Amino acid sequence: MGQPLILHRYINRQVFLTTVMVTFILVMVLVSGRFIKYLAEAAAGEIAADALFLVMAFRMPEFLQMIVPLSLYIGLLLVLGRMHMDNEMVVLQAGGQGHGRIVRSLIMPILMATTLVAMFSLYVTPRGDAEVNRIFEEQKDRSVLELLTPGRFHVKGSSNTQRATYAEQMNREKGVLENVFVADARFQARGEADRLLTVWAKSGKLVQEDGISYLLLTEGFQYQGKPGQSDYKEIGFQEARVRIGKERTDSRPPKVRGRPTPELIDERDSNRDAMAELQWRIALILTVPIMALAAIPLARVNPRQGRFYRLIPAVLGYMLYVGMLLVTRSAIEDHRDALPWYLHTGWVHLVAVVVVFLLYFGGRIFRRRRRA
Template sequence: MILYRYINRQLFMTTVVVTFVLVMVLVSGRFIKYLAEAAVGDIAADALFMIMAFRMPEFLQMILPLSLYIAVLLVLGRMYVDNEMVVLKACGISEGSLMRAMALPVLVTTAVIALFSLYVTPKGDAEVARLFEEQKGRSVLELLTPGRFHVRGSDDGYRATYAESLNRKDEALEGVFLSEFRLAASEEETTELVTVWAQRGKVTEAYGMSYLELVDGYQYQGRPGDADFRKVHFERALIRIGREQGTVRAPKTRSWDTTELMASPSNEARAELQWRLSLIGIVPVMALAAIPLARVNPRQGRFGKLIPAVLIYMFYMGLLLVMRSAISDAPADEVPPYLSMIWIHVLAMLLVLGLYLVPAWWARRRYTRGMSA
């Protein structure tokens, strides 16, 4: 049908544009955050784009429902403003026909989000967690940018590292400077400052640990504020710069496969599973809600109800997020029946039903009053 193709084409073009804008906004903010971490050396620059690529399915599964929802509001709102909807209703096109016209884009969007939510996004989150674990296990030397100071802190002190240049042929740093400030763990111990300078430095692995092998340098050790510093010349020295290998943190439930969530009795797994299913169900619910919310008169303009409609969507998503946290934080084996996202979807469906029935009831009531008068 020509009408169906017309509406589908308009929805597709608008959804793509809205998705592109929202993705750029979201990705830009997250990219700046990761870029700041890469600038201070928390993550390597070569892993930055891999992390963003693996996070993209998660961004899309959150953005696509909102993009389709806004697209329906904009397309139908424009048709109301241009009086196209008046002509269609005069020709016998009802809201049921509009639902059938939008069935294809809604089903396609639902299928894409189901694929992302149930399969692709957990795989991507697992890869992101693996990349971050690798970055934590990488040595200071691997994350060090020649010509810039790199500072890292922990509970027992701070370490500043600097290298003048990088010899890529020998895979070694030249003109290495390290300054480690060791905090006193108790009153009996003293705070010390250890400073090392060496001609060359290279990473070596031994006994499951990462070491920086320094060649031809000096070590200065003492307590800040005292003039009694010890100076030691060395030809070769090993400084531990990495942690023990093989200590990988267990993945979060967001990285679990859907089958693992279904088999797990934990509240975190139950909350994550309901959240993934909710992302799928929110698409048809909000697409149905967008049809009555798009009703505007020419004086209002196509954006007349856009802000209230978006607020309704954000309130819907906010309730789902609150319920997700409530299910995760509930005591084990004591989750009451009302802690379930299904009740939020039922409330949303009742609201959508009211958007269809209340205006029709109000119109009939005004018509009855007019006839009786």
């Protein structure tokens, strides 16, 4: 009884340490790329700097639910591959610890990883996505005064209209902009400027009235006209208001990724996006045990081959599995008619299970058929 417990502790400890190390590396790579993207948006004034780390914190469960299955998969490949390379598996089998005992010793880490991914996928990540969606909606309604970086042009608009705002300095304690420049341009279909309204003011301050944000400008001039023509109008003013925000409305409902799982279950028959998201969340959970079980036979290597002999093909197989799930998810979202019976992520899991079965018993079946 003591030997199996020692074996379980030994393998579980090695798998846990390796999985944590791989998870840390993958999280750093993924978070760094996403952080740079959000940092560029903050530098451009599209998102406030104080919301940057909050967004990253709410995104972390989404990162982990994608990384943990891959980390466990790679961790099993590395640990079991090393045991094969060092002939530890040969010693264990000679001592009566067969292949089935090795599989049973890995049940606990697989169940723990599956439970963690299930908790993230079904509960934590949707709430995090809803909060991220709320933060970005709030950022869209933030005033130019809150997002404006002194000494830089802040440009917002669409293909037809654009507004450029510039302030030389900002007194954040008083909430006052100094030497303010605002230019509104409307473009024709050919991209030529049709109307240009330019305003310069000595200072500006944010005011709100009836839920609408205005920039109260003082001691300035307004220039209006079409570029290339001499019909410019110059108007001096002591005070003027420039509308810079939309009327405040109730928060929008969260996107399908941020909706609770019970709501997706209720709408899965009438909403294709809800069906696709629900199947994706369940698919992430099933990925953990299927790929963990596949890693055990894939880790068998000959000492002459090296421990990384099957690592790259195994990772490519994992990417193919997840890629097929993503393709099926997109197909469900785009299919607006009656959903065909074959358009379901369950078929991808079934194929993966058959492949895992062949990895365990395919050689034995093939040998029996040759003998027959």
